[in-house]
């Protein structure tokens with residue numbers, strides 16, 4: 146089976162590619178290196194250095210693809226209210242171009258990695274039957290992409306599954322990006338002997354998913370007939386913790402003693418966000434295999450081995466005003 150993974154140099158895309166290759170799938174994929182790391186790639190899979198927005202190149206690259214797994218995105222939820230043009234272009238336009246290229250090649254199935262940002266600030270845990278209520282351009286672009294995918298499937302003959310991950314962590318995640326990936330940022334900073342930077346009072350709560358727990362669901366969705374045309378939350382819903390508690394855990398793992406630093410909360414940040422995994426348990430036979438403590442330790446081992454790094458401000462802030470976090474304007478992280 147030929148599988149094409151977009152965003153294959155990124156965290157989820159590359160982790161998935163390495164895993165599926167071991168299970169004997171033919172893997173190819175593309176990336177434009179807005180994010181990701183070059184050393185996430187491997188000679189075991191075919192790589193195209195193509196932007197998803199480049200429809201014609203994508204159409205050629207996707208020839209003979211059976212299943213498209215669309216992971217490429219500028220997954221910058223907090224940043225999306227300050228760089229909305231950049232973030233939404235690489236989600237909405239990039240996705241529509243990719244879907245069109247895949248459908249024109251008669252792809253059998255498209256698996257789309259959406260985001261819990263689709264739910265916004267509703268009562269938690271979020272369940273798939275809730276109305277979508279995104280509250281930032283990132284979430285809005287993700288939901289619009291889901292709608293285009295479903296709309297095209299009503300006309301053209303292909304199957305789809307929309308998977309909804311939330312706060313994935315683990316090796317291969319970019320840890321020197323100041324705009325996202327809170328756990329990796331904490332660990333990298335502590336390895337650089339700098340304290341955790343927290344927005345607001347740190348009482349906002351999240352669940353964190355070890356990457357292998359998500360990959361298991363994505364692989365299952367390739368064949369699982371019950372996942373056909375379904376939206377499914379993936380990742381654990383068991384350990385719902387505050388950002389303060391997360392920072393404490395990271396301090397313990399890294400043996401860092403400094404006090405956390407607090408900055409003003411970020412506009413539009415959802416306070417309590419966690420998804421129910423009951424549908425994944427039922428349809429994808431999902432079980433959480435990695436605890437939060439294990440996830441932190443494995444992520445820490447990766448960053449330590451690869452080497453802690455100063456943060457790379459490679460994305461322009463389109464809107465700089467009094468609402469823009471100081472941490473980004475003044476490059477404090």
Ligand SMILES: NC(=O)c1ccc[n+]([C@@H]2O[C@H](COP(=O)([O-])OP(=O)(O)OC[C@H]3O[C@@H](n4cnc5c(N)ncnc54)[C@H](O)[C@@H]3O)[C@@H](O)[C@H]2O)c1
Nearest residue numbers: 152155156157177178179180181196197217218220312313
């Ligand atoms: N990591 C999480 O916590 C999380 C949570 C929910 C949803 N997701 C979704 O999962 C997917 C993967 O996320 P990730 O954490 O691996 O992000 P990532 O940034 O590590 O990987 C995304 C990759 O896509 C590439 N990319 C971006 N725009 C592109 C374009 N126009 N053309 C080609 N390549 C492009 C980037 O260079 C990057 O390597 C995304 O769709 C994201 O929205 C991630």
